[in-house]
Amino acid sequence: MTPPIEQPKNCGLSRRDFMKAGAIAGGTVAFLGGLPGFNRIMEARAQGEEGEFVYPLADPANQIYTVCLQCNTGCGIKVKLLDGIAAKIDGNPFHPMTMYPHIPYDTPVAELGAVEGALCPKGQAGLQSVYDPYRLVSVLKRKPGTPRGGGEWETISFEQAIEEIVEGGDLFGEGHVPGLRESYALRDEHIAEEMDAAIKEILAEKDPEAKQALIEAFKEEFADYLDVMIDPDHPDFGPKNNQFVFAWGRLKDARKDFIKRFLHAYGTNNAHGHTTVCQGSLYFTGKAMSEQYIDGKWQGGSKFYWQGDVGNSEFIIFVGCSPFEGNYGPPLRSPRIMKNSVEQGAKFAVVDPRFSKTAAKAWKWLPAMPGTEGAMAMALIQWIIDNERYNRPYLRAVNEAAANLNGDPTWTEAAWLVKLDEDGKPGNFLRASEIGLREPEERPKSSNPDETYLFDYFVTMVNGEPVAFDPYEQDPENAVRGDLFVDDVELEGIRVKSVLQIISDAAHEHTLEEWAEICGVDVQDLIDIAFEFTNHGTRAVADIHRGVSQHTNGFYNVYAWYTLNALIGNYDLEGGLLKASTYKADGSKSGQPF
Structure with a gap:
């Protein structure tokens, strides 16, 4: 008689649970069968004849190449259509973000119907965004007669929206609202250039009396145009054109170029995007650190940020970012990180209050309290200085x-x-x-x-x-x-x-133990990470992103972590910190393939 098979004591799945799971799996197939187009795809696969595309989504005629906007990375994508409806999204094999190395650009598209690049779940969820029933596809206007913040809206046509934005009027039952035509006050480009030069001279003058004299001279020189100024006694406010503010959240090249040309032609300086609550702090720290002493003053800095060369680093500290889930594209960075880790033995630590997918693969995870990233950087700086583990010749x-x-x-x-x-x-x-x-x-x-x-x-x-x-x-x-x-x-x-x-x-304003308490981590973990960070020459890097910068004090957080990198002298070196750069959408960058 065969003895009964006993379930292992460490198995958490009972027979009843297994049967439930089987029923759920069967229900999943039934559920998929109810999705629009699912049966159509299955039928096509079953009925295809030799020489035909068995899987309709692999037919290049049913594919559109475009760019993902589910996050700011902007990966290239291939959208697959079924009866005119987007049914699947995959990575674009021509795009360096989603296939490494990417397919040569001279490869015929007709040959790539079944060749896919990588794409993260957020990108594939673009279908959900496109067909979300709550997606705004029309212009919403505050309902006339209702207060700001009242939450009452009405839908208007794009034609009506354009007319009201341009012409203005009593749009909300609260009196006249000026439109763009009315705010387009100064239209003479030569006068605008002369005013600009005079205003710059006023702004550069530091003596109050001399500044006031320049203001009076401005009013006299441009007496015929004072009616176009916001306030003639404050020429620095500029013309009424500046009362047009264009604010956006994210704006990538091409769209950005078009919009900024329009705003420049209109004559407004008020074109504003994301600020320190996004990653503006990264850009402006890069600008401050790249300023050069030119012609007697600090100038010439670029708005950019450095990223870790994760494919060539021997040790990486990921701070406030999770490249396996977000950051600047899991399709781009994850393969390089894991290839480096598996083939070269690279290690990485993660500073994140959440046990992320990146933390799950890390050598060490430090669940620092939210908002303490700057404190941790100062702790590491303190230990490195006290133990003389910095790059002395470089500094x-x-x-x-x-x-x-x-x-x-x-x-x-x-x-x-x-x-x-x-x-x-x-x-x-x-x-x-x-x-x-x-x-x-x-x-x-x-x-x-x-x-x-x-x-x-x-x-x-x-x-x-x-x-x-x-x-x-x-x-x-x-x-x-x-x-x-x-x-x-x-x-x-x-x-x-x-x-x-x-x-x-600054790093010694607190003891190492006090810094650790502020961060909510163990002192020994800080020591271990500082030691490892300084144990690989310049092939170590602290890679940061919005978890560090996305605060009102983000500039100083970013500066602290960039300073930590400077202590080992890893800037602009393989395996260290490199300037993040891409090709330009307008094709103007030297050496790019388009």
């Missing part, structure tokens, strides 16, 4: 010549001297002329060689002695490497600190 280089000798593409201000006020708070960089070290030099402006400006050298300490330097000096004979920690030294009556000392002071 000591104060000019380009020293960076070149190191073989580094970038350099920092870590050893530059900063003046302190009477309360010990840091302010501007110390200049050589302020301590009698070196007189300013007259130099031609890069923007206009016929004009000059005074270049005042910056200062660092070298073996305890002040040394003047030009950060853009390329002659190796003039390479300067400064002291990293200068703590409240007085030079000719001016108190100074080095930049890295100021950063260290």
Whole structure:
């Protein structure tokens, strides 16, 4: 007699549960059979003859190539139609976001009906967005006679919307509302250019009396056009054209180019997109950190952000982002991360209050309290400084010549001297002329060689002695490497600190244990991550996104994590931090294939 088969003690699935699951599975098939088009697809597969497309969605004639807008990544997609209805969405095999390496662009589309790129569930759920019964497909207008915020709306045609937006009128039963035609007050482009130059001169003037004199001169020069100004006594408000504000959430190239050209032609400066509640903090931190000292002032920074080279890093800290679920595209980043992890042994840690899919695969997960990302960065900075695990040669280089000798593409201000006020708070960089070290030099402006400006050298300490330097000096004979920690030294009556000392002071405002308590994590976990982060040379990276930046204090959070990366000198290096870049939709980027 065969003994009864016993269910393993550690099995959580009973026979009854298994039978229920089987019934549910059968019900699922029945449910799918009730979906529009499902039976049509199954019938086509069964009835196809030789030489015909058995699966109608694989017929290139039933496919449309476009771009996914389910998130900001903008992956290329292939939408498959059945009787004119979108039935399935997959990745576009021509698109580098969804297939790596992507199919050559000269491949005939007719050959790719059954070739799919990858696409995340959010992208595939685009069908749900398209056919959502609550999707807005018409223009909604606040119902006349109802208050703002009352939640009462009426549907109007696009033609009516355009007319009311352009012409204005008593649109809400509350009196006249000006339209775009009325706000389009200043139309003479030559007068606009002259006004712009005069207003810039007013804004640049710092003396109150001189500024007021310029305002009066403006009113006299443009007396015939004061009626088009928002406020003639405040020319900086500009013309009434600026009363037209165009605000958006997300705007990608092509659409953005078209819209901004229209706004520029209209004459309004008020074109505004997402702010610090989105990822604006990432862009503006990148802008601040990329500013260069040009023609006597800091300028020229670009609105961009750095991303980790996750395909080549040996250790990654993902902070406030989950590339296996979101971030800048699971189809793009996930394969590179996992390939690097499996084939090269790369490790990654995740800082996220939620146990995400990325955290599930991590070497270490730190469930930090929401909003404490900046505190964690400061904790890691503190440990790295205290244990001297930073990239000393990289940080000591104060000019380009020293960076070149190191073989580094970038350099920092870590050893530059900063003046302190009477309360010990840091302010501007110390200049050589302020301590009698070196007189300013007259130099031609890069923007206009016929004009000059005074270049005042910056200062660092070298073996305890002040040394003047030009950060853009390329002659190796003039390479300067400064002291990293200068703590409240007085030079000719001016108190100074080095930049890295100021950063260290901020990182030591709390003990490591206090930082850990703020974050809600174990001290040892912080130590482990800081040690691992500094154990791979420049092939380690802290990769951040909106979990760090999407706050009103996001700029400082981002700056803290970017500073952490700077401590190991991984900027613009393989396996470190790279500038996120793409081809331009208008085809203007050099070397792009379209």
